[in-house]
Structures are given as C-alpha cells and as structure tokens.
Amino acid sequence: MNDWNDAPELNITPLVDIMLVLLAILMVTTPAMVYQEKIVLPDGSKSAVVKKIPELEIRISSDRKVHIKKDTFLLNEFADNFIMLKNRYTTNTQVYIKADESLKYKDVMYVLKSVKEAGFTKVSLETNG
Numbered sequence: 001m002n003d004w005n006d007a008p009e010l011n012i013t014p015l016v017d018i019m020l021v022l023l024a025i026l027m028v029t030t031p032a033m034v035y036q037e038k039i040v041l042p043d044g045s046k047s048a049v050v051k052k053i054p055e056l057e058i059r060i061s062s063d064r065k066v067h068i069k070k071d072t073f074l075l076n077e078f079a080d081n082f083i084m085l086k087n088r089y090t091t092n093t094q095v096y097i098k099a100d101e102s103l104k105y106k107d108v109m110y111v112l113k114s115v116k117e118a119g120f121t122k123v124s125l126e127t128n129g
Contacts, residue, residue, distance in 0.1 A: 055089065055093045056068070056089055056093050056095045056120075057096045057098065058096070058098070058111060059097075059098045059099075060075070060097070060098070060099040060100060060103060060108065061100055064107060066078045066111060068085065075107055075110065075111070078110075078111060078114055079114040082114055082115065086118045086119065086120075089120075091118075091120050091121060092121070092122065093120065093122070094122045094124070095120050095123045095124070096124050096126050097111060097112060097123065097124070097125050097126065098126045099125070108125070
C-alpha cells in the first residue's frame with residue numbers, strides 16, 4: 001500500500017555531473033575563442049617635410065615635464081598653466097605635440113585633451129615617420 005504523504009527522493013547527482021562537464025567544456029573553449037579585428041594603421045609620410053615652422057610646439061620629455069618654447073611645466077600642472085597661456089595664441093593655431101616614446105599613453109593623451117579643451121582644433125602628434 002502506497003503512502004501518498006511520503007516525499008519522493010530525487011537523485012540529482014547525474015544532473016550535477018552533466019552540468020559540471022558542460023561547465024568544464026565552456027571554461028576550456030572560451031579562452032580559445034579570439035575575436036580579433038584587422039586594423040591597418042597608416043604609415044607616416046617619409047617624403048613630406050613640413051616647411052613651415054610650427055606656431056606652437058609642445059614637447060613632453062621622458063621625465064614628465066612639458067615644454068612650450070622656454071616655459072617648463074610639470075605634467076600634472078600643465079592643464080591649468082596652458083589655460084593661462086592660450087591667450088597668446090588664436091585657437092586656429094596649429095599645435096604640434098612631440099612626446100618621448102618612453103611616456104605612458106595616458107600622459108600624452110592628458111596633454112592632448114588639455115589642448116583640445118582649451119579650444120585648439122588643429123592639434124597633431126608628431127612621430128619620426
């Protein structure tokens with residue numbers, strides 16, 4: 001005679017085993033999937049030489065100092081000081097930024113962002129290309 005009040009016993013061990021195997025397969029295959037976009041960066045022009053002396057040249061040395069003509073600023077103080085210097089130039093002035101290759105990307109982008117926020121629209125990064 002069956003007792004309807006008895007709770008059935010569920011054996012979930014096979015379910016757990018299957019889930020662990022699927023998890024292991026997922027963990028092994030996910031790092032192997034590489035999504036890579038092909039990007040071809042342009043080379044710098046080696047034949048074209050800039051004849052005109054730039055009106056505003058900003059140099060960033062490897063010791064994280066920013067030089068504008070004879071003025072020298074620490075990198076973290078550059079943005080405030082550049083806002084004061086921008087009145088000497090029109091916002092249409094061509095700005096060239098030369099940075100030492102040992103600098104971090106974020107340091108160069110900080111200077112570029114500061115120059116753009118000051119209102120200059122013609123800003124270029126120079127390379128040896």
